[in-house]
Amino acid sequence: MNKIRDAVWPRMGLRRYARYLQTRVMRLSASPHAIAAGVASGAAVSMLPLIGLHFVLGFVLAFALRGNMLAAAIGTAWGNPLSFPLFFAASYAVGDWLTGGGGVSVTEGAQVETTGEQLSHGLFSSGFEAVWPTFKTMMIGGVPLAVLVFAGFYVVVRLVVTRFRALRQSRLARKRGLANSVQSSTN
Known part of the structure; x- marks a missing residue:
């Protein structure tokens, strides 16, 4: 039971967990592009x-884009x-809009009720064709959302990593300057 609870709500709390993931990303020893491509890949496939x-697809996409694999794994935490x-409601809505659907029609509503009854007896008791229309609509809508999420995450993560490293370098240079000035004053 604790494992299920931890999967939904981390023991350390969501804010602390997000801060932990952010720190892990910032400390990766890869280029800003690799980190951003990795995180964006993981977040995109979560849509x-x-x-x-998601892990496998995030790794494949990160590999194809020369992204960092650990960053891709961290990026998949976007989907939880x-x-x-x-995400699934948004992907269904976008997919329905892209395919020219008008939402859930009366016949689809009846099909949803039938599918609901089938689900109570087992998801695939009547075969995959019972859930295929919904799955197909969600995949069609999920792809453009994944592209948008990838672009957003890539830009933000690359900017944040670049800025973090520049600030870190200036801090280290300042510390070295102070250490050198203290050392030269003692000589």
């Missing part, structure tokens, strides 16, 4: 309704049990 494949319902 797709392929639960269980709290955010998946929002």
Whole structure:
């Protein structure tokens, strides 16, 4: 039971967990591009309704874009049990709009009720075709959302990592300058 609770709500709290992930990303020893591409890859694939494949897909996308694999794994934390319902609803809405659907029609509503009854007997008791229309719509809508999420995360993470490293370098230079001035004054 504790494992399930920890998967949904980390023991250290969400804010502290997010800060921990941010610190891990900042301390990676890769280029700003590799870190940004990795985090963006992980976050982008989290928009797709392929639960269980996000790590693998994040690694593949990060590898293709010369991104950092650890950063991709950290980026997949964007998709979690709290955010998946929002992502899936958004991907369905976008997919429905892209395919020219008008929302859930009366016949689709009846199909949803039938599918709900089937789900109570087992997800695939009547085959994958029962969930295929919804899955297909979510995939169609998830791809453009993934592209937008990738672009947003890439720009923000690259900017933050570049700025963090510049500030760190100036801090280190200041410390070296102080150490040199203290050392020269003692001589």
